Amino acid sequence: MAFFVLLSTVSFTIGKHFCGDELIDVSVFVQADHCGMAMESDKNLVPEKKSCCNDEFEVVKGQDKLKITKYDDLQFDQQFFLSSFAYPYNKLFEGVPLQIIPHKNYSPPNLIADIQVLDQVFLI
Template sequence: MAFVVLLSTLSFTVESHYCGEHLVDTAVFTKAKKCGTTVDADKRVIAKKSCCKDVVEIIKGQDKLKLNNFNDIDVANQFLITSFVYAYFQLFESLPKQSIPHKNYSPPNLVIDYQVLHDVYII
């Protein structure tokens, strides 16, 4: 649901640059590359073709969202929602804390592995 709201409120522009009838560049979040301009050493624009045109399409998302509060819902639905939430949380019971008597017990160090020494294996 959050993804749908994000996509419906997203706004962006699509810029296209045409030279005559030919599409030169299309850009979504940046400016489209231009053609027909020449720049000299002083970085001044010298000439521009008159056959070029820029097309900017603005795609607007939804900018008005209806936000409801819990108090905007009528009393019957408020009662239904609160009783459902209360009953849902009552379904889960916590387990009693179990004490483990041998929690801090560490077994003794084995000096000799008797099973390997006598070739006795439990299968």
């Protein structure tokens, strides 16, 4: 639910670069890559020509107002459904009873020799 709220409130910009009528690049959040045919505008040398390339930006706005509803504002049937859903769902996650481990404080005996090597018994 939090993911959907975040997704619906995020605004972002889609940038598109066209060369003539052909779409060259589309990008989200950053400026689109150019095709390399953009005209350099040096006003002293060449009179200004119209470029064949253009950029379009499309802004997708997320919602900026959220409606917050309290439990008391809900109707009785909605409160009943919410309560009857939440109670069994909460019971699914009850803790496991504490288990007693009888050999927790037991220390194993010291090994003097490796019995498997002495008897030459190996698992393959």
